[in-house]
Each structure stands twice: as C-alpha cells, then as structure tokens.
Amino acid sequence: MTHKIAVLPGDGIGTEIVAEAVKVLNVLELPLEMETAPVGGAAYEVAGHPLPESTLKLAQDSDAILFGAVGDWKYDTLERRLRPEQAILGLRKALGLFANFRPAICYEQLVGASSLKPELIAGLDILIIRELTGDIYFGQPRGRRVATDGHFPGAEEAFDTMRYSRPEIERIAHVAFQAARKRSKKVTSVDKANVLETFQFWKDVVTEVHQQYPDVELEHMYVDNAAMQLVKAPKKFDVLFTGNMFGDILSDEAAMLTGSIGMLPSASLNANGQGLYEPSHGSAPDIAGKGVANPLATILSAAMMLRFSLNQPEAADRIESAVRAVLAAGLRTPDIWSEGTTRVGTREMGDAVVAAITGKGITKS
Numbered sequence: 001m002t003h004k005i006a007v008l009p010g011d012g013i014g015t016e017i018v019a020e021a022v023k024v025l026n027v028l029e030l031p032l033e034m035e036t037a038p039v040g041g042a043a044y045e046v047a048g049h050p051l052p053e054s055t056l057k058l059a060q061d062s063d064a065i066l067f068g069a070v071g072d073w074k075y076d077t078l079e080r081r082l083r084p085e086q087a088i089l090g091l092r093k094a095l096g097l098f099a100n101f102r103p104a105i106c107y108e109q110l111v112g113a114s115s116l117k118p119e120l121i122a123g124l125d126i127l128i129i130r131e132l133t134g135d136i137y138f139g140q141p142r143g144r145r146v147a148t149d150g151h152f153p154g155a156e157e158a159f160d161t162m163r164y165s166r167p168e169i170e171r172i173a174h175v176a177f178q179a180a181r182k183r184s185k186k187v188t189s190v191d192k193a194n195v196l197e198t199f200q201f202w203k204d205v206v207t208e209v210h211q212q213y214p215d216v217e218l219e220h221m222y223v224d225n226a227a228m229q230l231v232k233a234p235k236k237f238d239v240l241f242t243g244n245m246f247g248d249i250l251s252d253e254a255a256m257l258t259g260s261i262g263m264l265p266s267a268s269l270n271a272n273g274q275g276l277y278e279p280s281h282g283s284a285p286d287i288a289g290k291g292v293a294n295p296l297a298t299i300l301s302a303a304m305m306l307r308f309s310l311n312q313p314e315a316a317d318r319i320e321s322a323v324r325a326v327l328a329a330g331l332r333t334p335d336i337w338s339e340g341t342t343r344v345g346t347r348e349m350g351d352a353v354v355a356a357i358t359g360k361g362i363t364k365s
C-alpha cells in the first residue's frame with residue numbers, strides 16, 4: 001500500500017532541513033508518494049495566505065505530513081491571520097493534532113555538546129507530552145481594547161484567554177499515561193495550579209484520569225519548579241506532561257539537554273493516528289540560507305512518522321541507527337560541534353545519514 005505524504009518545507013531553514021529528510025526517506029525505497037506544497041511565509045508570497053486551501057486539503061488527504069518550519073521577522077508586522085505561524089497553528093487545529101510527542105534524548109556522543117555538565121545529561125531520555133490544540137494559544141476571546149477596569153481604566157490593553165475543557169484534558173491525560181506504561185511508568189504533570197484556575201482544573205482532571213492507571217506513578221509539579229528541575233536534575237523526569245504554552249517553553253529548554261534544539265524531533269497526532277512531523281525548533285532566520293542548520297531533528301521526525309503513522313518500525317530503526325552512526329563517526333553541524341569532531345553542513349549531514357543507511361560508508365569531507 002502506498003502512503004501519501006504531504007511535504008511542507010515552509011520558510012527559512014525549513015526548506016534546507018526538509019530536503020535532507022526527504023533524501024533520507026527516498027533512500028529507504030518505501031512505497032511513499034510525496035507531494036510538496038507551500039506553507040507559511042512562502043505560501044503568503046505565492047497565494048496571499050500562510051495556509052492556502054490547496055495546502056490544507058493536501059494535508060487533510062495525506063496519511064502524514066512532514067513539516068519544516070514557518071516564520072520570518074519580515075512578516076512580523078502583518079495582521080495576525082496572515083502571519084506564517086498561523087499556518088502551523090491552523091494545521092494543528094484543522095487536523096485536530098492535540099497530542100504532541102517531543103522525545104528529548106541525549107545521544108552518548110553529544111554529552112559534551114550540551115551546556116550542562118555531562119553527568120547531569122548522560123543517558124537522558126525524557127518524553128515531553130504537550131497538549132497542542134488548546135490553552136492560551138487558541139483560547140477565545142482575545143484582542144485589543146480600551147480597558148474599562150483594572151489598574152488603568154481608559155488605557156489601551158491586550159488580552160488572551162487561557163482555557164481547557166474536561167474532554168481536552170482527559171484525552172491528553174490518557175495519551176500521557178498510556179505512553180508512560182510503555183516506559184518507566186512515571187508521569188510528571190506540570191501546571192500552575194497555585195495561581196491559575198485553568199491549571200487547578202487540569203490538575204484535578206489529571207488526578208481523576210490517573211485512577212484508571214494505578215500502575216503508573218503520578219507526580220504534580222509547578223511549572224516554575226519544573227523549569228528549574230529540568231536543568232538541576234533532568235534525569236528525574238520520564239514523561240513530562242503539560243499544556244500547550246508550558247510545553248512549548250519547556251521543550252525548548254529540554255532541547256538544550258540533548259545538545260541542541262537541532263536534535264529535538266516531534267510528532268503531533270490526532271485521534272485517527274494521522275500525524276504531522278516536524279522539528280521542535282523554528283525557521284531560524286539567523287542561519288537560513290547558510291547551509292549550516294542541523295537537519296537531524298527533521299530526519300528523526302521522519303523516523304517518528306514511519307513509526308507512528310506508517311507502521312514501518314524497521315525503517316524508523318534504520319534512520320535512528322544511521323543518526324547514531326554519523327554522530328559516532330564524529331560529524332557535527334556547528335550547533336553541536338566540539339573540539340575534536342568534524343564540522344559539516346546541512347547537506348553533508350544528510351548525505352552521511354544516507355550513506356550510513358545504504359552501508360556505503362560515511363565520508364568526512
């Protein structure tokens with residue numbers, strides 16, 4: 001059976017890193033039909049909208065989506081509905097991609113690349129589960145107005161709404177507990193229940209759902225403490241489970257435990273198992289076009305796609321083993337480079353992963 005993949009490279013380094021992931025997928029010779037479409041700023045340029053109908057339809061009609069990144073500073077003054085970021089938010093909402101998996105694994109060879117002491121991160125393997133279609137990122141109402149109360153009545157103000165419904169919390173809590181069952185059976189639910197009503201509700205509902213998983217240990221932690229514990233003793237976490245905004249922030253922090261944000265893949269799934277696969281980072285305009293971006297998070301996201309949406313676990317294993325092999329061979333993009341290793345660009349890193357898969361040998365140029 002041929003699987004249809006929507007390939008949405010997007011902006012900035014998105015095009016560079018997705019090209020490498022596609023190269024890796026092609027070499028596996030699987031029955032994949034890949035179709036590329038514009039998204040984000042690139043789509044705004046050609047179609048006047050960051051998520052054109054045709055791109056959305058392609059995503060909806062595909063078994064999985066391979067996504068790069070969207071955004072560029074030059075679009076920051078556009079009205080919000082036209083900004084590139086609305087494309088990824090729109091895809092998450094339209095496809096119901098509520099369950100975001102971000103595995104933060106510190107590969108043995110990258111222990112020295114992290115800004116943390118090696119003993120804190122050696123062997124690190126955390127799974128961040130982030131709710132992805134609710135919270136303050138999507139809550140209505142939001143906007144700007146003239147304040148009628150508060151500290152400065154009559155002044156201009158802006159507001160967003162943080163909200164979660166019971167079913168939204170229940171379904172992602174089940175995802176977290178079920179994922180924990182396949183790992184060390186420990187979930188840390190991260191909230192701000194001491195201040196926010198939304199997150200007291202989150203904590204209450206997660207505690208209720210936990211009754212159905214007596215074999216899994218549940219710990220609750222406030223988000224400020226979690227941010228601190230992630231750099232103090234990250235290996236104490238196994239499944240770190242949280243809402244949309246806290247998960248966004250904590251996953252970038254966790255990325256540095258792996259050596260670089262360029263190492264953190266992600267899978268965003270809906271209730272039908274359809275998924276969008278993207279690196280956890282953005283379009284990195286500061287390094288775009290220079291050929292130095294790390295493509296491994298995107299390549300590892302393609303491996304997650306094979307495992308989660310396309311039922312090709314052996315092919316996923318081949319990619320992950322190849323990534324380990326190129327790191328063992330000492331190849332490093334600048335973000336993970338350290339003394340004694342070989343500095344390579346985006347394309348050479350992709351080529352090396354391909355060479356490791358085909359058994360042709362990894363060359364250091």
Ligand SMILES: NC(=O)C1=CN([C@@H]2O[C@H](COP(=O)(O)OP(=O)(O)OC[C@H]3O[C@@H](n4cnc5c(N)ncnc54)[C@H](O)[C@@H]3O)[C@@H](O)[C@H]2O)C=CC1
Pocket residue numbers: 013017068069070071072073085088261262278280281282283284285286287292293294295297335
């Ligand atoms: N899912 C998406 O499409 C996301 C889009 N964005 C957008 O991306 C744009 C840039 O946002 P930033 O806050 O700068 O976050 P960013 O993640 O793009 O970059 C943060 C820093 O990490 C570095 N970096 C990121 N990915 C890298 C890689 N693969 N290899 C080496 N270095 C890498 C960048 O050079 C930069 O110094 C903005 O427009 C933002 O809204 C941000 C996050 C996610």
Ligand SMILES: CC(C)CC(=O)C(=O)O
Pocket residue numbers: 085088089248280281
């Ligand atoms: C556009 C942002 C909400 C994307 C982001 O930062 C993320 O998903 O990590």
Ligand SMILES: [Mg+2]
Pocket residue numbers: 248249252280
């Ligand atoms: Mg983010």
